[in-house]
Amino acid sequence: MKILVLIGNVPDTTTKIKFNADKTAFDANGVQWIINPWDELALTRAMELKEANAGKVESVVVANVGRAITEGTLRKALAVGADEAIRIDADPLDAFYVASQLAAVAKDYDLVLAGIEAADYNSAAVGGMLAELLDRKSVSAVSGLDFDGDSLKVSREIDGGSQGLKMELPLLAIVQKGIAKEPRIPAMRGIMMARKKPLNVLTPVEAETLTAYNSFEMPAPKAACKMIDEEQAGEVIRLLHEEAKVL
């Protein structure tokens, strides 16, 4: 089995979000980039599957659609253990455009893993779109994944509970929290080895965009928090009922 993990390059989750002067684009000045947290969990699980199924998982490859700025993130994925990285050299214009780029490389992989959403534009779209472009079955909200050398045991969250599934390859799994316990941190040896691993840069294919981010805005500032004394805590319930009218 060959596994492809889709890697989003997103601002560190502690980043204070800023936009340019006319609020039409994200201001990336001084931003630290990281692997999208859900993708990092997907990669961690892919590495665990490879280690637990010696010989049956041939390779774990990571792919990203982005400019050279994303290579730090891809090198980190290689340091975590991926065998090879692919960067499709294009701006990730919208989810359909990105999925179209990935479709050109993903068809060769038996299992494709995508994080359930990206921490930047929160579209929750690329994984599902890619599955449809590949005309491949998909399972979403996956919080557990095991491989018995033949088929996959998948746990997924449904609206109102959870399910255990048996899925045949090829499959695209859209994963969330729980898929791996903690994201794997690259060790020094991994970082050294990552420098020698292949990072292939591909030319994008022709593809359309269907959406455009016209403008951005920050949430309205909050009014000051009304403080209540610890001894009078029950007063909060009264205020929620009579003043805020949410109880």
Add this chain to the structure above:
Amino acid sequence: MSVLVYIENWDGKLKKLSFELASYATQLAESLQMPVNAVSLGKVDESELKKLGAYGIEKVMSDSNELFKTLDNRAIAKAVNAAAAKVGATIVVMANNNLGKAVAPRLAVRMKAGLVSAVQGLPVSTAPFVVKKIVFTGKAFTNIEVKSANKVLTLAPNSFKLVEKAVETSVEAFDSGLTAADFETIIESTNKVAGKILLQDAEIVVAGGRGMKAGENWNQLEELAEILGAGLACSRPVSDEGWRPHSEHVGQTGKIIAPNLYFAFGISGAIQHLGGVSSSKVIVAVNKDPEAPIFEAADYGIVGDVFKVLPQFISAAKEMKS
């Protein structure tokens, strides 16, 4: 050109989310001067589907194939696409829940439609078609334009107020043309959360953080949640420690929620947590640290011991309910 809304069912029943979607689709169709239809997949009684008439849905196409119970993502996308084609729908609306998130992107590709997930309300403008949604996990909003003729939108539960508009609903049998081979998801076990309010459906959420000190201290949060009819949530350290399941983790990497009322007990309010809850209408924070960032996001705050505050909340809530 019309609007189609995909109405899910839970063991043959609709719930509040279904009516929010119906109401949203009706309002959206009105603003675009288009007709609106609904599609239902799986076995649902006609009387149940007719309830959609309270929110402006005149026609429901119902494919009662039992296999939709498998929630096979590709099969559902195919079926909704077939329904859209049948009524000439150019806009499809569905829920931004686990199933909607799984199906909408597939459907969008099938329809060659621009997708906007978790839209905040009706379009900001209809020509060009622009809707508002959160980005950067709640830290900002964007006005996103859908350029394609076809569009798919997902609506977050609890984000749209029901608008009553009573009409007569007809339920028509619909064959989406799927065969057994289209369903490739094999379910081996199902574990339903019975008798609890689902976090994503909850209008009120009671959440605990590291300040709760241990998993066994959750009984007080559970009691408060039960009195208020609230869902339970937690911060990341709590689910990482295994005090609570991952499905209750809200914030970056967990779930993003927007209830009417959010209680944060012993949660400091790291930026990653706030992103997941900042769209809540009212936030109540209880924390022993007066400098905790949660107070900047909160509407009502108590600096103090959660174990002193919780019993007071519980008795005041009981009193209010009686």
